[in-house]
Amino acid sequence: MVFHNAGMRSGIECSLCARCPRDRIRGCCTISPVFLLADIGYFLNNGGDEFVNDLLDSPYVDISADQLMVNAIDPSSEASPGTSQVRAASIAPFSHLSHPKTCRFHHPEVGCRIPMSYRNMVCRQFLCPGVKLWKDTRARRWVDFWLYLQEEEIRRQQLLADKCAKQGFSLLARRHECLRLVRSMYRDLQPAPRLPDGYPEMEILVLKPTGIPGAKATN
Ligand code: SF4
C-alpha cells in the first residue's frame, strides 16, 4: 500500500489490485467515472487540454452542466472495433462474474490507463472494504488527510459551479466560456489551502489482506 501525498491530487496505490481476488480482470473498476469541474480545472492547468477535448467529443461521455460521466463498457452489448472489442474478448471468459461492466479506462493487463493525478477523487482514494486499510493503526492517521481533501474538493467544485452558473456558463451552454472561466479560477485557487501537517510525501505500508476470500497475505 502506498500513500502519495501530492496536494489536491494525492492518491493511494494498492499492490493487491493488480491481482484482485474479487475480480482478477477488472477489480472494482466497474464504474462510470465522473470528472467534476474541479478535475477539469486541474487538467486545463496541467497539460490536459487534449484530454478534456477528447472527453467532450467522446460519444461515450454524458455531459452535464458541471460534470462529465464516462460510461462504463458493457462487454456483452459492445463489440465495436478497437480497444473495446479487445477488452470485451478478454473479459468474455469471466462473464459469469457479478459485474458485467468495466470502466472505459481499464485495461485487463495494466489496470487503469490514466495516471493517478488525472483520476477523479473516488478513483484516487478508493479501496474496497476487503483491504481493511483503516483497521491498520499506521494507516488510520491518514484518515484526516483524506477527509480534508474530500471536503476541499467539494468546496472547489461548488465554487466553480456557482461562479459558472452565475455567469450563465456550463459544459452544456457557452462551453468555451465555461472552460475559460474554470481554467482561470482553478489557477487562482493554487496553491491549495494548507494541507494537514505531518504527512510524508510518500508512505509505504505492508498490510495483510485478510478480508477478501481467496486473498493471500503478501508479507
Ligand atoms: S480495491 Fe479491492 S476490489 Fe478494488 S481492485 Fe483493489 S483489491 Fe480489487
Ligand code: SF4
Ligand atoms: S478511471 Fe481508472 S481507477 Fe477509475 S474506475 Fe476507471 S480504470 Fe479504475
